[in-house]
Amino acid sequence: MNHPRSMLDEVIHSPVRFSVVAALAAVDRAEFRFVRDTVEVTDSALSKQVTVLENAGYVRVHKVAVGRRTRTSLSLTREGRAAFERHVRALRDIASGALDGVPADE
Amino acid sequence: MHRDEALDALERADTVGARAHGRGRWYMLFAVLFAATTFALTVTIGLFPSTVTIFTATSVCLVVLACLVTFALRQPVQPRGYGWLHGAAMLGWGTVYGVTLFAGYAFFPEDPVWWVSGAALGAVPPLVAGWLAVRESRNTA
Secondary structure, X not given: OOOHHHHOOOOOOOHHHHHHHHHHHOEEEEEHHHHHHHHOOOHHHHHHHHHHHHHOOOXXXXXXXXXXXXXXXXXXXXXXXXXHHXXXXXXXXXHHOOOOOOOOOO | OOHHHHHHHHHHHHHHHHHHHHHOOHHHHHHHHHHHHHHHHHHHHHHOOOHHHHHHHHHHHHHHHHHHHHHHHOOOEEEOOHHXXXXXXXXXXXXXXXXXXXXXXXXXOOOHHHHHHHHHHHHHHHHHHXXXXXXXXXXXX
């Protein structure tokens, strides 16, 4: 039997990326600045993390021109939502201590 | 990862998710205002079908709807299921509104029972969509 630690998603595991994905999992789509304020990070820090999530195929970036400005919004892909659900399940298993004593790689 | 870290991560996910859910609740307000506006429009043009009334009521309704669309476009968050919920709400309302209008003018001119019932029935799809959006938000919190 695998320890739930092995079910944790390496991409989502980072605290900022986990918060970004958790915010996006609750909605269909959210504006970049809303996610930035919700997760409490800077524009550049969020950009970097979103790039990682986008490269993993977990997040989709939408850009719409509004006048002279570009409005950027983010949404989870189907893969991203599934990965988040698996990750949360693994966290719940770890939190419940259901599989304590089962060996796993750190 | 240890149990405490897992609990912290889950708590963080709940907090962040709840904040995002909360910002999606604007759709309930949109749905209530849309339902009220279209209810008033249907009753007005059905019970007082003069050219002036129809023109005035439709113009006022279009202004209110334009404000609602602007309000919706300015929201930073789209609630879960927004696409299909809104699409189904507009399709449902459009169908009921069309039937109420065509059958009403043809068979029930100025009949309060027909027009008020049709207007109330037309308000149901957007209200149900708004309620489902709020409920979906609660479920995923």
